Amino acid sequence: MAFEIIETCVNCWACEPLCPNQAIVESRPHFKIVADRCTECIGDHDDPQCASICPIEGAIVDEFGEPLNPPGSLTGIPLEMAMSLLEKARRAQSRGETAA
């Protein structure tokens, strides 16, 4: 039983000092959770601390790979909107590059 930090982590350090078990370590390309030490905060806190401060949706997952903060849960940006708008911005950018 342990959480995992995946590649969408932006290395913001917010989780690191909160872990009651010092299970979070700075690492490149992104921070990691030492599985042996992670207790998912059971016995220490009502909510897992890393997942409660992490600003990036999907960056921390449980043992089944399920995100603790699923898309849309933190920013309020509906997933489809985020995808389609980002896609539009990307297309506009590549058009610009072609034109230049």
Place this chain on the structure above:
Amino acid sequence: MELPVIGQMPASASGGGCSASACGSSGEQLSHLPEAIRAKVQDHPCYSEDAHHYFARMHVAVAPACNIQCHYCNRKYDCSNESRPGVVSELLTPDQAVKKTKVVAAKIPQMSVLGIAGPGDPLANPQRTFETFRRLSAEAPDIKLCVSTNGLALPESVDELARHNIDHVTITINCLDPEIGARIYPWVFWRNKRIFGIEGARILIEQQQKGLEMLTARGILVKVNSVMIPGINDQHLKEVSRVVKAKGAFLHNVMPLIAEAEHGTFYGLTGQRGPTAGELQELQDACAGDMNMMRHCRQCRADAVGLLGEDRGEEFTLDKIDEMDIDYEQAMAVRAQVRAGITAELNAKRAERADAEVASRPLPMAGEAGTRPIRIAVASSGQGLVNQHFGHAREFLVYEASTHGVRFLAARKTDLYCAGDDTCGDAESVLDRTIAALSDCEVVLCSKIGFEPWGRLEAAGITPNGEHAMEEIEAACAAVYGELAADGRLAATCDRADRAA
């Protein structure tokens, strides 16, 4: 003909006449402050409109973590073409930050202020932030220290802030009403839990107000920043201004929302717009009756280095710093000399203005027909002079000239933001954007200007003028205003809107 410069009126003269009692230029803005506070801020580049042309500041990015989410921020974003708060390219350890500060202070002797502003919330990274302050207080005692915060962790940090002799704290306060707050802050992290919506906003607001009261009670200067978000908190900010003033904040800085879809922020993606220059100005004017307003803020990056409006961060990246060998003792001596020189120059200018003020008489043209106020844009690279080539200007200082004098209104950036679309880096569209940003101005003053932009500006109804190169900005604006009045080009009926139509 001589025009008085409103921003430089002595306190006694400025009390009654000018309806916007804090016009934004330094003299006026700071003249309302008690002497002790004025002495602290008058040489601070971020607070003093004239000092910012001379003294430089830097931010060190030592604070990556944040304890709240704002709808105008995306924690994934890091673009070196972009210039806005919360964005940085290189995170520093306290040790690296101290080294960088000392190197910059040696290379840029007019650097007088070190701030920690992010990229997260400095007080959500207390160890890193306070270690940096602790060491700098000891190793570079001549540098002023500042910090900005969202306020959530402020009450618990006040003791430590007071210990490091940090005399300026900036709190970003966007609202007093939790229902408005819930539309700006989706969540806060509080007492080991993520708290969403109105309840989260309520906690944040409570902590901000408590922190503000605690700081002012201890005599620590507090500036309040607010982000103007049209349709969400724009009207509400007048109330914010009143309340924070009553609680002792010495300056209120209303900044425009920056939101583009390509930033990936909630506001950017949902099409929330920022205010127009006119809307921002109107709100600043409305708040000015209650509060000293700050108008020359450049919304610097969390790792900005140099004079306000410029960023020399690229010269001081970690690998470059490593190669620089600094004799810090000698650098301190040079700094003291350079500063003494600047202070003497500033004081001389301030005294000169005060003298000119006493000598000035009611304007001969006041009350005559044909003297409507106009706006003038100025290209300046510092020292308070018209001294920049039009094509090199990345921002313009906008002044209003009227029969009451000349007052500074705002700094308008033109090509500083990476638009990230097909306009990026395109000279033609930078000019388009400049013209759009200056559409309410009738004259643009610069040291020189190319043939093509000259024609384009004229076609857009903005008269380029290179005849006042190297002159003092206010004096040049006053002279231009006088020339236009003499030519009969300031008839009250012929206003900007009519001309544009």
